[in-house]
Amino acid sequence: MTEKTPFVDIRHAQKAYGDLEVLKDINLTVSKGEIVAIIGPSGSGKSTLLRAINDLDPLSSGEVLLEGVQVNKTLPHRQYEKHINEMRQHIGMVFQHFNLFPHLTVRENVTMAPKLLKGLSNAEADQLAEEQLAHVGMSERIDYYPSQLSGGQKQRVAIARALAMKPKLMLFDEATSALDPELVEEVNLVMKKLAEEHMTMIIVTHEMDFAASVCDRVIFMDGGVVVEEGPPSVVFQNPTQERTKNFLRKHLAQYAESSK
Amino acid sequence: MDIDLILRVYPHFLKAALVTVELSVLTVLLGLVCGAAAAAARLSRFAILRFIGAAYVSLMRGIPALIFLFLLYFGGPQIGIQLTAFQAGVIGLGINIGAYMTETMRGAIISVDHGQAEAARTLGLSQFQSFRKVILPQAMRLMIRPLGVNINAQIKGTALVAAISVVELTYTAQRYIGSTYKPFEMFFLAGILYLIIITVTGKMISFLDRRVRLP
Amino acid sequence: MGLDFSVVPSYADALFLGVLWTIAITIVSALLSFFGGILFAVIALYGPWMIRLPFRFFAWLFMGTPLLLQLFLIYFGLVELGIDLPAFVAGVIGLGLHFAVYNSELIQTAILAVDKGQMEAARTLGLSRTQALIRVVIPQAVRDVIPPIGNNMIALLKDSALVSVIGVSELTLSAQLAIGRTYRPFEFYAAAAVLYYIINLGMEAVLRRIERRTQLSR
Numbered sequence: 001m002t003e004k005t006p007f008v009d010i011r012h013a014q015k016a017y018g019d020l021e022v023l024k025d026i027n028l029t030v031s032k033g034e035i036v037a038i039i040g041p042s043g044s045g046k047s048t049l050l051r052a053i054n055d056l057d058p059l060s061s062g063e064v065l066l067e068g069v070q071v072n073k074t075l076p077h078r079q080y081e082k083h084i085n086e087m088r089q090h091i092g093m094v095f096q097h098f099n100l101f102p103h104l105t106v107r108e109n110v111t112m113a114p115k116l117l118k119g120l121s122n123a124e125a126d127q128l129a130e131e132q133l134a135h136v137g138m139s140e141r142i143d144y145y146p147s148q149l150s151g152g153q154k155q156r157v158a159i160a161r162a163l164a165m166k167p168k169l170m171l172f173d174e175a176t177s178a179l180d181p182e183l184v185e186e187v188n189l190v191m192k193k194l195a196e197e198h199m200t201m202i203i204v205t206h207e208m209d210f211a212a213s214v215c216d217r218v219i220f221m222d223g224g225v226v227v228e229e230g231p232p233s234v235v236f237q238n239p240t241q242e243r244t245k246n247f248l249r250k251h252l253a254q255y256a257e258s259s260k
Numbered sequence: 261m262d263i264d265l266i267l268r269v270y271p272h273f274l275k276a277a278l279v280t281v282e283l284s285v286l287t288v289l290l291g292l293v294c295g296a297a298a299a300a301a302r303l304s305r306f307a308i309l310r311f312i313g314a315a316y317v318s319l320m321r322g323i324p325a326l327i328f329l330f331l332l333y334f335g336g337p338q339i340g341i342q343l344t345a346f347q348a349g350v351i352g353l354g355i356n357i358g359a360y361m362t363e364t365m366r367g368a369i370i371s372v373d374h375g376q377a378e379a380a381r382t383l384g385l386s387q388f389q390s391f392r393k394v395i396l397p398q399a400m401r402l403m404i405r406p407l408g409v410n411i412n413a414q415i416k417g418t419a420l421v422a423a424i425s426v427v428e429l430t431y432t433a434q435r436y437i438g439s440t441y442k443p444f445e446m447f448f449l450a451g452i453l454y455l456i457i458i459t460v461t462g463k464m465i466s467f468l469d470r471r472v473r474l475p
Numbered sequence: 476m477g478l479d480f481s482v483v484p485s486y487a488d489a490l491f492l493g494v495l496w497t498i499a500i501t502i503v504s505a506l507l508s509f510f511g512g513i514l515f516a517v518i519a520l521y522g523p524w525m526i527r528l529p530f531r532f533f534a535w536l537f538m539g540t541p542l543l544l545q546l547f548l549i550y551f552g553l554v555e556l557g558i559d560l561p562a563f564v565a566g567v568i569g570l571g572l573h574f575a576v577y578n579s580e581l582i583q584t585a586i587l588a589v590d591k592g593q594m595e596a597a598r599t600l601g602l603s604r605t606q607a608l609i610r611v612v613i614p615q616a617v618r619d620v621i622p623p624i625g626n627n628m629i630a631l632l633k634d635s636a637l638v639s640v641i642g643v644s645e646l647t648l649s650a651q652l653a654i655g656r657t658y659r660p661f662e663f664y665a666a667a668a669v670l671y672y673i674i675n676l677g678m679e680a681v682l683r684r685i686e687r688r689t690q691l692s693r
Contacts, residue, residue: 054599056595056598056599081603081604085598085601085602085603086601088598088599088600088601089600089601091599092599093596093599095592095595095596097590097592099590099592099593099595099596100596101593101596101597101611101615102615103611103614103615103618112600112610113597113600113601113602116602116606116610117600117601117602158596161600162599162600165600165601319672322671322672322675322676323633323668323671323672323675324633324634324635324636324637324647324671325633326636326637326639326647327636327647327650327664327667327668327671328668330647330660330664331660331661331664331665331668334654334660334661334664335660335661335662335664335665336661338477338478338659338660338661339478339661416539416540416541416542417541418541419541419542419543419544420541420543420637422543423543423637423640429544430541430543430544430547433544433547434544434547437547437548437551438551441551441555442555443547443548443551443552443554443555444548444552444555447540447544447545447547447548447552450540450544451536451539451540451544454539454540454541454544455535455536455539455540458539459539
């Protein structure tokens with residue numbers, strides 16, 4: 001891989017549901033080790049863009065490349081399935097509502113995919129689960145069921161589950177939005193730890209202070225386009241676009257009020 | 261598929277289907293009566309009535325309907341109960357389905373919000389008045405659909421009387437299978453008639469359900 | 476002719492054997508109906524239309540007709556097709572298929588009700604659609620419907636009495652054989668009723684245990 005090949009490369013991403021265009025010709029690159037936050041009002045297309053990166057919500061047109069390999073290739077069904085399953089093993093994803101598998105224990109949630117897709121033995125998988133759960137501080141709950149965990153604990157397990165596939169890229173879709181305020185921090189800490197380990201991350205969030213403190217770059221989306229992007233210091237303190245200013249004014253006011 | 265045969269025997273099946281309809285109507289009516297009585301007993305203030313209601317439900321739901329039918333029809337004469345096969349079928353199956361209907365009705369009654377009774381009592385209605393005027397009208401609406409499920413099961417359940425030689429649809433199909441050696445044709449013929457009865461009944465029940473549903 | 480229960484104990488062995496057969500038929504048919512129900516649900520939801528549509532028609536036909544009629548069809552139909560199976564096997568197939576159709580309806584609804592996020596999370600990890608169905612969606616759907624499937628199994632136990640009509644020797648037939656010798660229908664049908672009631676209680680206890688054990692993982 002040469003210096004010129006971006007790690008993640010989104011080209012002319014466009015998506016429409018009927019007449020409603022939710023993504024309008026978006027171009028975006030992310031380098032290896034970079035941490036990018038996507039912010040914007042609901043309906044701005046930020047989650048749709050994130051979910052297009054691993055082709056969970058396929059684009060209407062445009063390309064997504066990971067290390068120069070196109071993720072959303074047009075292939076006959078069987079070949080596409082083989083290709084996308086292979087690609088997704090390299091792209092971890094964390095959801096707003098955790099989506100832990102309720103019928104499996106914490107351990108089994110983490111080991112299921114590595115055992116099934118990478119052929120890990122029980123012993124190897126157990127060791128992997130122990131490592132990954134230690135990493136997110138969930139070792140003690142390894143044999144619990146998801147229903148026995150708090151929201152913050154669930155989300156940490158979900159992160160461990162994604163990390164167990166040794167992904168090159170992590171996608172976070174409003175990972176803390178469904179959590180009670182007092183549980184947000186424990187998940188943020190895990191994400192900060194990943195940032196320190198130089199994991200490449202794309203984070204859709206509405207937590208401005210988290211984005212400001214952890215991310216290298218902030219992207220503000222509205223109405224299906226990227227309105228403004230840059231380092232957090234610039235986007236948050238000196239936004240150039242009127243729409244960004246409006247959004248931040250509302251959000252920071254809300255934030256100030258809720259933290260009173 | 262032997263169409264000629266079907267055309268030849270279908271009048272017998274139609275006649276038998278009428279018997280199945282008759283059995284269904286009578287067993288369901290008896291079941292509703294037993295069910296209402298037992299549901300009332302199970303919700304009564306008196307422990308003895310509650311016990312009798314619970315015992316009826318538990319016994320009837322704990323043994324096969326066929327065994328109860330045989331007990332009544334073949335064993336009845338030993339204790340002075342002489343019934344024709346048709347009568348035994350109606351009474352035996354009616355009492356049996358009544359136990360299932362008891363639970364349906366009771367479930368509907370206890371699922372009416374507790375606040376409703378409290379509100380009625382606050383207005384000064386007696387316990388009976390509040391049940392009669394407030395709880396029951398709401399519960400009746402709730403129980404139509406689940407009773408529909410009981411009724412659907414009972415229409416098929418009437419086939420059991422074939423085992424005591426009542427000439428209804430299943431018995432007729434069985435006899436014609438034995439005499440013609442055409443099990444598939446006879447099954448289809450009887451099956452279509454059952455489906456017609458069940459579909460029409462289902463439509464009637466959902467019509468009733470829609471009619472009484474609150475806006 | 477009054478009642479005389481003193482004749483019953485001399486047939487205790489035959490009745491006990493009938494109990495064992497009833498339990499055996501119930502267990503084998505219940506297993507068939509459980510796994511058949513899962514298979515049918517998958518076919519009805521995901522099968523190619525050439526299989527799916529006729530399958531749905533037959534499911535509709537089976538749900539609208541009495542078990543007894545179906546038992547006659549299977550028993551005589553197999554003979555007609557030149558397949559000579561012991562009555563026990565015909566009875567198990569009849570009971571198993573009948574309840575598999577009912578279980579399949581429950582499982583289909585449950586599969587469609589599993590949170591969409593579960594499939595997404597599994598696909599995100601790189602599982603194929605089939606792998607995600609087998610590992611994630613279907614186990615949850617089945618777990619969700621264990622209580623109503625349990626009710627179907629209780630119904631199956633009671634409906635197993637019907638296979639006596641096609642000559643499967645189980646509890647009902649044992650009682651009938653004893654009646655044939657003694658002409659005491661009330662005593663033996665009452666005895667059979669008590670035995671069914673006891674088996675029923677045992678089965679309910681087992682099902683409650685299974686329900687409790689699956690409770691945690693929801």
